[in-house]
Amino acid sequence: MLNAITNFFDRHVRSQPADDESTHLRRIKVATAALMVELSRVDDAVTDDEKGLIERQLKLRFDLSEAEAAELIGAANSELDDSSCLYEFTRLVNENLSAQERVEVIELLWGVALADQVLDSYEEHIIRRIADLLYVSHSDFIRTKLKVIGQ
16 A cells, blocks of 8 residues: 555656656646546446547547557556546646646547447546546536537
8 A cells, every 4th residue: 555655656746857748748648548448437337439439539639549549548547557536637637738628628528428328327427526626617517518419
């Protein structure tokens, strides 16, 4: 347990002089991917539709190749397995993305939740929690939901 706390502190809290811009950007990408992957896990049934949508959206949003997107998803899964809450991911997103970009993250999450054509109440609850942690307004939360449902 102490090692997990120390590792988290080392990865996310301490300023590391060796951190360059590409490492910082990678951490933001992993955090965004982790939120998407965690949402797909919440109903205990990760479908191929959800996996495919996550990969496509990451490729599109971050201009990644298929291999890079798969590696990013693997890194997100590893980070999720080592974490105990969503806060560490939402904090990185919050500190580094604009208000509009955070709304776009919520829109991505709605896409994941609706990829299998079924909106589970747990999925909606997690998106609401993430929206709150990202300081996304309730009106933007609803607007993005309706936008994705209409697609």
